[in-house]
Amino acid sequence: MSTSATVTPPAAPPRTARTRALALGVLASGMLMIVLDGSIVTVAMPAIQDDLGFSPAGLSWVVNAYLIAFGSLLLLAGRLGDLLGRRRMFLAGTGVFTAASLLAGAATSPALLIAARFLQGVGSAMAAAVSLGILVTLFTEPGERARAIAVFSFTGAAGASIGQVVGGLLTDALSWHWIFFINLPIGLAALALAVRVLPGDKGTSTFTAPARGLVARADVVGALLITAGLMLGIYTVVKVEQYGWVSAHTLGLGALAAALTGAFIARQATARTPLMPLRIFRSRGVVGANVVQMLMVAALFSFQIVLALHLQRVLGYSAAETGLAMLPAALVIGAVSLGVSARLIGRFGERNVLLTGLLLLVTLLVLLTRIPVDAHYATDVLPLMFLSAGFGLALPALTSLGMSDAGEEDAGLASGLFNTTQQIGMAVGVAVLSTLAASRSERLLAGGAGRAEALTGGYHLAFGVGAGLLVTAFVVAYVVLRRRTR
Numbered sequence: 001m002s003t004s005a006t007v008t009p010p011a012a013p014p015r016t017a018r019t020r021a022l023a024l025g026v027l028a029s030g031m032l033m034i035v036l037d038g039s040i041v042t043v044a045m046p047a048i049q050d051d052l053g054f055s056p057a058g059l060s061w062v063v064n065a066y067l068i069a070f071g072s073l074l075l076l077a078g079r080l081g082d083l084l085g086r087r088r089m090f091l092a093g094t095g096v097f098t099a100a101s102l103l104a105g106a107a108t109s110p111a112l113l114i115a116a117r118f119l120q121g122v123g124s125a126m127a128a129a130v131s132l133g134i135l136v137t138l139f140t141e142p143g144e145r146a147r148a149i150a151v152f153s154f155t156g157a158a159g160a161s162i163g164q165v166v167g168g169l170l171t172d173a174l175s176w177h178w179i180f181f182i183n184l185p186i187g188l189a190a191l192a193l194a195v196r197v198l199p200g201d202k203g204t205s206t207f208t209a210p211a212r213g214l215v216a217r218a219d220v221v222g223a224l225l226i227t228a229g230l231m232l233g234i235y236t237v238v239k240v241e242q243y244g245w246v247s248a249h250t251l252g253l254g255a256l257a258a259a260l261t262g263a264f265i266a267r268q269a270t271a272r273t274p275l276m277p278l279r280i281f282r283s284r285g286v287v288g289a290n291v292v293q294m295l296m297v298a299a300l301f302s303f304q305i306v307l308a309l310h311l312q313r314v315l316g317y318s319a320a321e322t323g324l325a326m327l328p329a330a331l332v333i334g335a336v337s338l339g340v341s342a343r344l345i346g347r348f349g350e351r352n353v354l355l356t357g358l359l360l361l362v363t364l365l366v367l368l369t370r371i372p373v374d375a376h377y378a379t380d381v382l383p384l385m386f387l388s389a390g391f392g393l394a395l396p397a398l399t400s401l402g403m404s405d406a407g408e409e410d411a412g413l414a415s416g417l418f419n420t421t422q423q424i425g426m427a428v429g430v431a432v433l434s435t436l437a438a439s440r441s442e443r444l445l446a447g448g449a450g451r452a453e454a455l456t457g458g459y460h461l462a463f464g465v466g467a468g469l470l471v472t473a474f475v476v477a478y479v480v481l482r483r484r485t486r
Contacts, residue, residue, distance in 0.1 A: 022197040023138055024148050027131045029190050030094055032155040033183055034124045037066070037101075040167035044176040051176065054110050064235075065114045069121025071423030072231035074129045076223050078417065079275050081130035087198045090134065091191060093126025098187030105180035116180075128419050132399065138199060146342040146400065153395040154337040167323065222267050222275040229260030230420070240431040280414060288480035289402035290421040292473045296358070296394065297422050298429030299469035303329075303364065303388070306433065306462045311381075314373060314452050314459075325377060329388040336392025350397040351481045357394030358474045360387050365467035373456045401481060429466075437462040 041048075041062060048054065048062060081089035097120055104116035135152060139145040170178045236253040243249040268274040281287055304326075311317040311325055344353050364387035371380055402418040441458030449457065 019197050020138060020144075022193060023199070024135070024151060026190050026194045026197060027090075027135055028152055028155045029186060030090065030127050030194075031131055031152060033097065033186055033190070034070075034128050035155060036163040036166065037097075037120060037124065037183065040163035040170075040179045041066075044167050044171045044179050047171050047176040048113070052107070052110050052113060061114050062117055065117040066121040066124075067423065067427060068231055068234050069118045070124045070128075071121075071234045071420065071427060072227050073122060073125035074420040074423065075230070075276065075417060076227055077126045077129035078133065078414075078419075079223075081133060086130035086134050086137075087194075089130045090127050090198065091194055093123045093128070093130075094187055094191050094194065095123070097123030097127060098183060098191070099123075101180045101183035101187065105177045105184075125419075132402075132418060133414065134198060143342070143346055146345050146396070149399050150337045150342045150396040153341075153399050154334050154392070169323070172318075222264055222271060225260050225264035225267065226275065229257050229264060230424075232260065233257035234424070234427050237427045237431045240435055245435070276417070280417070284480055285401045286414060286417075288476060289398050290418060291480070292354070292358075292477045293398055293402065293418065294421045294425035294428070295469045295473035295476065296361070296398070297425030298432065299365065299466035299473070300361070300391070301426065301429035301433055301466070303361075303368070303466070305430070306437065306459050306466075307368065307381075310371065310375075310456065310459050314455050315375060315377075325381065326385075328382060328385040329391075332386055332388050333392040336389045337396055338392075341393055341396045344393070345397055345400065350400045351477065353393050354397040354401070354477055354481070355474060357390040357392070357397065358470055358477065360390030361394065362467055362470045362474065363387055364390065365463045365470060368463040369460045369467070371456070371460075371463075373452050429469075433462040433465060436465060 045062065054062070077089060077093070100116050100119035100123055104113055104120060107113035107116055132152070135148055136145065139148040166182070167179050170176075170182065232253055236250055236257055240250055264276075265278075268276050268278050308322050308326060311322045317325060341353065364384055367384055367387070375381060399418070402414065437458035439458075440461045441454040444454035444457045445451070
């Protein structure tokens, strides 16, 4: 460890239960903004294209610019939060995100909107990377921590469905600009409250020469390697649908991204002050939870996005109708994650609750492989929404496991890593499942099937592959994650 740094004790958490509850509300609101921003834009894409004159290829960058910035900067932001202070990083990230939302809402050209979306991703990474790190140091008693994680996980699990509802309603009632403007009052309120209730921390080190000390402790070379590797890797994955899996573009950039990531890992093993100390991977809980999360998030793209596509493209639902149709899932997830998950985790342990949630989600996707072309919402779709309770069980348990062995000095890093694997899983799920579904539909169309039948066949394949990924996640969780004595 560098001799220029002196370790400081962790900041004491707020004393009163009310203040801790307000702090949890700030963290959950910040995460809700981030999750909403990832899904709220999807239903407004046609309106954005018509208004700003996006080309079909250019329109995808409204999503990709955000995803690339967010996913590639989480790990760096988490470690910088440990060094500089997680409260500072959260405040700075929320401020950047709020300002970028104003810029996005006022955008008058494709280039300006894409730049604003990239800045939103930067701000989201800064805030999200340290949120879990703040939470686990704020709530130290196991029961309180389980309940806090359940609330935090609910915002992530239900936020996507809520975003589709809000996005559809705002776009139809006002304009697409308001899907970004809605972030302004939420962001400003979160900033004002965060200053008062989030615990102050100076980071793990104090510097007599801040700039020089930060460069020494932050491992600039490692930061450049992993940020470039993740950014290039996520870019490669999101462009797979355009170029194909075995194209020179995909294989060449994928190999370069892998080489950068490998160089980063090699450096972490030898660096005096590594950006990501490899000791974090000694924990079976941390490693297993991150692998399971990557598989689960990739699979659940088929529920949140592919099912929404089926409702719109096959059954003819509007954007707002699709959001409302998915709303029962958000309500079920909320009831389970907020109502019973913490008690079940306290009684049976995170591993058992996670396994139960995964089984429910496997059942959900297997049943979706049988959804008919002329499905009726009341009989074919709505009953399946109750199986989304698996989200409410799995996500809090998985979050708890992912942060289980993170010490005070590595809480931000563990939080950033957990969020990074989530984004990688999302990017891979989008690329793999959408490509497979599109290829299957094209083959069915070429064979003489009707448009609705061909689309449904492609979606069935995506649901089936998603179920397979969840089965793999179940096996990993069963084998790798240890039982805990309660």
